[in-house]
Amino acid sequence: MNPDDATRAVAWNISQVWVIYVLFALSASIGGYGLYRRLRRWRLGKPTDRFDAPATRLAMLFRHAIAQARLSSDGYAGTFHSLMFGGVIVLTAATTVVFLDYDFGLRLMSGRFYLYFQSLAVDLFGGLFLVGVSLAALRRWVFRPARLVASTEANVILLWLLLIGLSGFLLEGWRIAATQDPWAAWSPLGDVVATASASLWDASQLQAAHRVTWWGHAALVFGFFAWAPYTKMLHVLSGPFNVYTANLAPIGGNLRTVDLDSAATLGARDISGFTWKDLADLDACTECGRCTDACPAWNVGKSLAPLAIILGLRRALHSCSQGARTGNATDLPAVVGDETGIAAAAIWECTTCAACVAVCPVFIEQMPKIVDMRRYLIMEQSSAPATIQEALSSLEDRGHPFRGAQSTRLTWAEGLDVPVMSDIGETQVLLWIGSAGALLERSQRTVRALARLLTAAGVKFAILGREEKDSGDLARRTGNELTFETLAQENIQTLRQYRFGAIVTACPHDFNTLKNEYPRLGADYVVHHHTEYLSMLLAQGRLRVESRDTRVVTYHDPCYLCRHNGVADAPRNLISAATGRAPVEMERYGRNSFCCGGGGGMSFVEEPADKRLNQARARQALATGADVVAVACPFCMTMMTDGVNAVRGDRDVEVVDVAELLLDAICMAETSPADESRGST
Secondary structure (H helix, E strand, O other), rough: OHHHHEEOOOOOOOOHHHHHHHHHHHHHHHHHHHHHHHHHOOOOOOOOOOOOOOHHHHHHHHHHHHOOHHHHHOOOHHHHHHHHHHHHHHHHHHHHHHHHHHHHOOOEEEHHHHHHHHHHHHHHHHHHHHHHHHHHHHHHHHHOOOOOOOHHHHHHHHHHHHHHHHHHHHHHHHHHHHHOOOOHHOOOOHHHHHHHHHHOOHHHHHHHHHHHHHHHHHHHHHHHHHHHHOHHHHHHHHHHHHHHOOOOOOOOOOOOOOOOOOOOOOOOOOHHHOHHHHHHHHOOOOOOHHHHHHHHHHHHHHOHHHHHHHHHHHHHHHOOOOOHEEEEEHOOOOEOOOOOOOOOOOOOOOOOOOHHHHHHOOOOHHHHHHHHHHHHHHHHHOOOOOOHHHHHHHHHHHHOOOOOOOOOOHHHHOOOOEEHHHHHOOOEEEEEEEHHHHHOOHHHHHHHHHHHHHHOOOOOOOEEEEHHHOHHHHHHHOOOHHHHHHHHHHHHHOOOOOOOOOEEOOOOHHHHHHHHHHHHOOOOEEEEEEEHHHHHHHHOOOOOOOOOOOOOOEOOOOOOOOOOOOOOHHHHHHHHHHHOOEEEEOOOOOHHHOOOOOOOHHOOOOOOOOOHHHHHHHHHHHHOOOOOOEEEEEHHHHHHHEEEEHHHHOOOEEEEEEHHHHOOOOOOOOOOOOHHHHOOO
């Protein structure tokens, strides 16, 4: 047989083919209306620009919607989703070929293309699709992990997809058997069905079974297309759209700016308090549960579950009345309360670590929505944990959150003779100390070590001293936007008085705020985390390592340094320089790091004794067998020190900042307190 002669009849054994076009039109109309209803609800949200930088967005679309980079990191789920996705793509292409051949007479269903693609490739990818659906069904029906929400809708979707795939192979097999197709070997799975069926039925029975199943298969396919936009299967369309319209800024810069002067309501009381992109997020959710699985609070048994937050908001969105959908917000339910199942207690358990944001395969922004809800609770209802309220009151009264602190902004620098900007006016580096670095005794040792390292490297630096106020990170993450902007504007006014090349800070929270959030207020600075700057000095040979720390070191990635801003290598370079080897990694590290529990205001909240994030993280650190837990954040220092001390037992384990570790390893000219006082030039 000549492969160039290969072909088959389209719509074999089928009459009244015109009915297909009626089904298609009906399916498209019903499904299209469902999509229109979703889009109409999104319009309740506030405007936001998510269509800039099209080249960057297209690259993200290819990487994460087509190549599915994030999803592939989840072994089992990534595998079955890739099999299903690849199968759908190829089967859709094959259906398009049939349409072009039959309706436009393009004669595509012939020759080698018919054999290689339309027969062999389609058969194999159809089989992979069925394997993928079966694996997904096993995961949901047999081995369902705790993070997956039980869902009748999801069960029906999987069963429906299985029926579509199986009926497709039955059709192929019965056609091959009835027609004794000479090219059957090129459709291996269909040929198996044909061989099994030929021994049971004669040609007329095969034809009858084929005809009934053909129409049943068509009804299943078109019925699914009509129903999908009303279910979570909408994510097939909304997911890629969500990826394309994702926030291009670092995670640490994705909180929405509030216009305090014009906003009728501060924060999100109901869904109209979110942006249209936030509402699109809700319809893009696949209910995979990765966000909840990654959430540190959920992992230690707290009530916060990011997936539950998204599903609660989606229920609020979908429950909109006709009046609400046309712009009457009076009918919109409050998003925190019994109607949505979102409890205020869960909202206040979030550390804003953004683990949920980092793992979502369709780029849903869970954490910013939580902050938007906090804004309403705290600015409109004055509702927040008492200790957070006290910290915010201290911020407003004293410019720092540590009520009762005995130190001043300059206590840490006693004996170092560090220059102050008000005295010199201009410097190479402005060393931003931060509230924790200046006022917490343990963190003062870190900034002293940093100052000594800068001095040893010959860096000209100075501090603001008493003029420095809190960056406002705590206020912003807890939802008090008014206090944040007040502090930020005061700091910006102070900084405008002086000239400096860059800001260096040992606090990732201040680093993130100064780098990603002050620019929105008209203040754009070059900002380095101290690990970045020290790593640069080391690479330039301005710091010289003289000794090695022989202890085993593990490193805890601060959420606001690594996950929020992508800084992971610099601190590890410093540890490697100080010890001669890379740190031993914990179970979760880098962008997948487990939060210490101190962010989002939670360092000011007393956690239940059996649900403390810092102790959970400390156990992960101790499991490495390390003698030293290195950190690069003052909040991590406090939380990890408390956590390690609580769970270490008789082990001698020390928590130190990376700067302190490096200080002990380099050649220092200063060997006495008198030498320390030389300061920097």
